[in-house]
Amino acid sequence: MAPALYWIRRDLRLADNPALTAAAQGGRPVIPVYLHAPDEAGAWAPGEASNWWLHHSLEALAGDLAARGLPLVIRHGDSLAALESLIAATGAEAVHWNRLYEPALIRRDKGIKQQLKARGLEVHSHNAALLHEPWTVQTGTGGDYKAFTPFWRACRRRAEPASPLPVPERLQAPAGVERLDGAVMPLDPGNGPLTALQLLPQVDWAGGLRARWQPGEGGATQRLEAFLEAALAAYDEGRDLPAIAGTSRLSPHLHFGEIGPRQIWQAVQAKLARHGAEGWLVTGAESFLAEIGWREFAHHVLYHHPDFPDAPLNPRFADFPWQADPGERLLSAWQRGETGIPLVDAGMRELYTTGWMHNRVRMVVGSFLVKNLRLPWQAGEGWFWDTLVDADLASNSLGWQWVAGSGADAAPYFRVFNPVRQGERFDASGDYVAHWIPALARLSAKHRHAPWQAPDGVLADAGLTLGVDYPHPMVDLKASRQAALAAFEQIKKPG
Ligand SMILES: Cc1cc2nc3c(=O)[nH]c(=O)nc-3n(C[C@H](O)[C@H](O)[C@H](O)COP(=O)(O)OP(=O)(O)OC[C@H]3O[C@@H](n4cnc5c(N)ncnc54)[C@H](O)[C@@H]3O)c2cc1C
Known part of the structure; x- marks a missing residue:
């Protein structure tokens, strides 16, 4: 029986996998292929943290497939060309994949489906996500x-x-598939096709990710x-x-x-x-x-709304008077977790260290960037895109447009989160900020969310010098909130 290609994308599992199940139907031999073509995602090629995850997740999947006797085939470059070359090399007569929903990838997949069908192949897409x-x-x-x-x-x-579907009981590889260019079996020995994708960072900053996560x-x-x-x-x-x-x-x-x-x-x-x-x-x-x-x-x-990741859903926000940030001084302090506002800095440090941040804190750091610093939400969206292990075009755009007040079902712009009050309410012990900002652990819970309000004696007893051990707040929360509301008034006015 001619084999079927199972084109793997962001469906890195064997259970509840309709494309894999359909490809293997009737005992047909299956060739699982991963095609690496980040440019095909357009402006939203995966960021560094996503690439780290992808490497390890592919490694795990290759192991799970190998345990069932299937080599994973990895190819790099134009997806249609790679599929065509695999079809020519293996005599495959069917191609199955699970759908993706990013606008650029929907366009690509539609085109590929048309081309392969025109060549007489059986092509099916499925919903796994x-x-x-x-x-x-x-x-x-x-x-x-x-x-x-x-x-x-x-x-x-x-x-x-x-x-959910079970893992297909019978999975069978066609004879000779392990000799295909890009076949990963046995597991990538360090110079194999997975390593060749260069998904791992050149300089190893991923220790915090390894400690927190088990991809796969x-x-x-x-x-x-x-x-x-x-x-x-x-x-x-x-x-x-x-x-x-x-x-x-x-x-x-x-x-x-x-x-x-x-x-x-x-x-x-x-x-x-x-x-x-x-x-x-x-x-x-x-x-x-x-x-x-x-x-x-x-x-x-x-x-x-395919332009949702780039443009405000509410067009009035297209003319928002953002603050100039020469040399990206403000943005960079926010990115590094050095704003002097503990809950914001703790969140940004959690993100940088682990590739993840708690949802409540995402809302707080987002509000601080867009409202207290008055920097465009797209700047925050871009940083999250590169640093989050869960960076997802749909959820990230929704989160940022929610924070900015411009999106679907968004927080009203005039509701500005106060990071001190958010901290006192949701991190009453101050344990979260103390964990990510050890210098603040020396203060009692009462002062951890606003160290600049602590009496000098308290700071001295804790051995904490603001501006040395931890920054002074880079903005006044009250004044910057007023400035944000005034900026909002400008776009509210018709014409
Ligand atoms: C500014 C901002 C940016 C965000 N960027 C992303 C992103 O790139 N990727 C991402 O997956 N989530 C994003 N979120 C949503 C949310 O913060 C994360 O999904 C959540 O923190 C993940 O943690 P969890 O798995 O423990 O969530 P849980 O609370 O356990 O929720 C279960 C699952 O539901 C989904 N989910 C939860 N909250 C949301 C939400 N608000 N929007 C969409 N899906 C949600 C996630 O898939 C999550 O894994 C963002 C939120 C904000 C405010």
Whole structure:
């Protein structure tokens, strides 16, 4: 039987993988191929932290495939050309892949599908990444949703998500596939096709990422189980506290498709069924599933507004009077976590060290950049894109436009987060800031979120000199808030 190509993209798992299952249907030999073509994502080629993750996730997948006797084939360069050359070399008659939803990749995939079909191949794309694909959720008048609550209500009215697929029982490689150019088997010995992609940093800054994460399907499954066991029941409250592991930290695993939302949905329902749906658990589960819903909403918005990552959804914000930042002095202090505002700096240091930041703190650092520093949200979006291991075009754009007040269901611009009050409320012990800014650990909880307000004697007792051990605040929070509101008044005026 002629083999089928299974084109791997951000679906780096074997379970609940419709493209892999369909490719292997009827005992057809399967060739899993990963085609590395970052330029095809247009302006949004993956950043450094994403590349680090991708390397390790591909390594894990290659191991899982090898355990079932399938070599992973890796090629670099134009995707259509690579597919054509593989088809010519293997006699493959079918190609399967799971869909991606970024505008540039939708265009690319449509083109490739057309070309391959015109050559007589059987070509199928599938849904592995979403509970509801963006075009399937519509308002009563057939339009798209601009607000989360009615969107999620409409999703919940639809049929329950399909049950996740098992790993295909029989996976079989065609004879001789291990001799193909780019075949990874045995595992990449350090100079093989995976290493040749040069996804790992030249200078090793990734120690903090290695300590925190285990990329790959195994790591994703473990993370889900640990979260369901330890944090789901208290999620509704725990999710706002950055000092504890109150959220799932599944975002990079979801982004790379090491786990899919159908699997998460089913695991949550199974947990509810096992525990007889106790009140706390139900509340936690509903809030958690709603966050999975926000991910769906982000994809919905991006699909219907392809320029969402670059331009404000609300066009009035196109003329926002941003602050000039010669030499990027302000931006750079924010990026390095040296603004002198503890919760902001702790978040930015967590991001730089681990490739991830707690959602509450993402909102705070975002608000600080866009409102207190009055720098364009795209600058923050770009930095997150490069440094987050979960950098995701849909969710990152949604997050930044939410913070900036210009997006779908966004926070109103005039609501400016006060990072001191946010800290006192959601990090009352100050443990989170003390962990990421050790110099502040010497202060009591009372002063950790606003050390500049501490009496001189308290600072002296803690051996803390502001401007030496930790910066003075780079802006006055009250005055910069007023300036932001005044700037907002300018764009509110018609004409
Ligand atoms: C400025 C800003 C930028 C962001 N950029 C990204 C990004 O690039 N990639 C990304 O995955 N998330 C992004 N988010 C959303 C959110 O912060 C992360 O999804 C969340 O912190 C991931 O942690 P978790 O897996 O523990 O989440 P949990 O609370 O356990 O939530 C479960 C899952 O739901 C999804 N989710 C949760 N909150 C959101 C949300 N607000 N929007 C969309 N999906 C959500 C994620 O896939 C997450 O893994 C951003 C938020 C802001 C405010």
